[in-house]
Amino acid sequence: MSALEKKVDNRYEGSTIREFLKEELGLSSRLIRGAAIENRILVNKNSVRMRYILHEGDEVLVKLQRKESQNIIPENIDINIVYEDEDILVVNKQPNVVVHPTKRHQTGTLANGVLYYFQETKQNCIVRLVSRLDMDTSGLIIIAKNQFAHMALSKEMQDNNLEKRYLAIVHGHLKEKEGTIDAPIYRQEGVDSIQRIVDNRGQRSITHYKVVESFNGGDLVECFLETGRTHQIRVHLNHLGHPIYGDSLYGYGEEEKELIGRQALHAYGLDFKSPRTKETLSLRAELPEDMKNLIERIK
Structure with missing residues (x-):
């Protein structure tokens, strides 16, 4: 059973269970309300109301599992x-x-x-x-x-506390090997397209980049997102004059089918705190084969 458990210390002597759940466990009002209605909040193994007054040493348990369904067909598909x-x-x-x-x-x-x-x-x-x-x-x-x-x-x-890192293979060689692209991204009104452009009417968008390796046919670039706009990396790198290989929307995708069948963009890194332990998780995924093959072909 998935649950949150915590013993009450003297700081919360005389506090309500609601105050404890919000301040100590960081639970939202919405989650607390739903768990309370479904009797999933227990103190010393007994279901309690949200006005319940706590005492030092009380054992608080919040059951996280609940009956839920989803309109998705389960399929035996390989997941990595x-x-x-x-x-x-x-x-x-x-x-x-x-x-x-x-x-x-x-x-x-x-x-x-x-x-x-x-x-x-x-x-x-x-x-x-x-x-x-x-x-x-x-x-x-x-x-x-x-x-x-x-x-x-x-x-x-x-709150921008979840760090996302990408690797992209771009055309040409960036003049500055490391830098920040601070350029607003905008979707034109009345245009029946998902395409975005750099335009002062758009939202502020910030991408930090660093050239990892250079080849005859382009650069392998690491991108770290400070904001998370739609197509942000693709728009920003194209704005610099270095579109991503295989990008049919912002580059020369159709002309590069023999090199790679999609944009050469890979979300390789995530850094964030575990919701439960608050310890930092730093996760990485190596380049997929099609991007490795592209590098070999443009070397």
Whole structure:
């Protein structure tokens, strides 16, 4: 059973259970309300109301598992698990895989495979995506196993405390081997396209970059996102005049099918704190084969 457990110390003598859950465990009002309605909040093994007054030494337990269902078809699809604990699952998504079912892709998505994995391993979880990637972008994605982990990590993302690192293979050689792109990204109104542009009407967008290695045909560039706009890395690198190989929207994708069948962009690194222990997790995923092959061809 997935649960949060904590003994009350003298700081919370005389406090309500609600105050303890918010201040000590960092739970949201929404989570507390739902858990209280479903009698999942216990003190000394007994369900309590939210006005319950605590005493030093009380044992507080919040059950995180609950009956939930999801309109996703479980499918036996290979998923590459990089890290797993009782709160989160981190997988290395392969290129050309949709993350979550859509009208056009009801099956064959990462979520279909993850739900099958949860059922096969007898974990009572639904698929709660903390992060997402474009279909053609490979790399690390976080899935929360419960509401507590999802809310905690979503807040970390909003506060820019969850670090995401990418590797991209670009055309040409960047003049500055290390720097910051601080350029607003905007989606033009009335344009029936998902394409973004750099425009002063857009939201502030910041990408830090560093050239890792240079080849005859281009650079391998590490990108660290300070903001998380749609297509941010692709737009910013193209803005510098160095589009990503295989990028059909911002580069020369159709002309490069023989080199690589998608944009050469890989979410290789995640650094964040565990929702439960607050210890820093530093997770990495090596370059996929198609990007390794591209490097060999442009050397």
